[in-house]
Amino acid sequence: MARRQARFTAQEMADDPRLRDHSPDLWREDLGKVQRGLLSSAVRCFAANGFHATTTRDIAEGVGLSPAALYVHFPSKELVLFEIIRVGHERVLAHVRDPSILAVDSSADRLRAIVSAYTVWHARHHVAARVCQMALNGLTAEHYGEIVELRHQTNGYIRGVVGRGVADGSFAQVDVARVTRAMLSLSIDLVRWYRLDGSDSPEELGEFYASLALKLVAR
Template sequence: MARRQARFTAQDLADDPRLRDHSPDLWREELGQVQRKLLTSAVRCFAANGFHATTTRDIAEGVGLSPAALYVHFPSKELVLFEIIRVGHERVLSFVQDPAIMALEGSADRLRGIVSAYTIWHARHHVAARVCQIELNGLTAEHYEEILELRHRTNGFFRDAVARGVGDGSFADVDVKRVTRAMLSLSIDLVRWYRLDGPDSPEQLGDFYAELALKLVAK
């Protein structure tokens, strides 16, 4: 979705079907209800208008609070963004490292499971995932480095899955780094256009992208 240049009310954002996903399920349980609602509002605002164009007033009004209310729960707007991006990266990495997927012995089956799970997660949480991918430049240098480490771990996990198949002869002798980047890009790119009310469910898209990934390594 292209960045909107006009300003929209909190109600506009809440009712926009393009901004509906399962992001409200992401937040840490130890956070209070108001904090979780603020994060959900921030996801919509950042996804629609970008981090820098979003004000603390926008975020607070999304949950019916005064502009100053956000600072009671988060010291800064940047820390709201950091919480969203950090949780998003941690959740998706945990999702693809599901024990059921890791228990798959065949390299092709395991790669299929990993790519499918990665795609499903990004589709289910496509609005939050858009913020995680596009608004990284809003982070402080320290917070960016922390997220970068999580991204390296995710990339390494995918590379290991591809290298495993190359090593045991299940896959062609491909350029592991380049192929891995292509697989990750497939799933990440959907955050620009995916809608939960569209023709493909997250699971259908996961199956489709998983098969595309296997074609990238087929002999």
């Protein structure tokens, strides 16, 4: 959601269907209820108003707490952002590395399964994923470096699947790096406009984007 000049209030964010996704399911089970609530509130705040325009008061108000409550659980606003972005990148990488996907032998079927899963994850968590992709400039240099490494792992994993298909003759002799970037960009771009109450379910969009990915490597 593009940031408006008028800031969203906590109530407006809670009521806006464009800011509803499955982000609350992302947080570690060992985190307490308040910590998980603060992270979910921060996702909405960062997506609606941007990281720099969001205050700790905004985040705390989203779960009915005083501004000082956030510092009990997170030393800084930047650490809240880092936790969201780190968890998002780790979860999507684990999702596309699911054993059921790794067990697929055919290069084409494996690529279809990966692109579908990657797309579905971004659709289900489109608000959190928007923060993961568009708020990187709010991280410290050290934290940004950690996220870049996770992104390299994801890109390298999918690039390896495309390269495998080129090598075994399943795919055309494409530029593996460029084609992989195009596939990833398709799935990531949906976070700008997707909403769960729209016309396409995450699964439908996943199948559609997977078909497009296979067309990019068709012989």
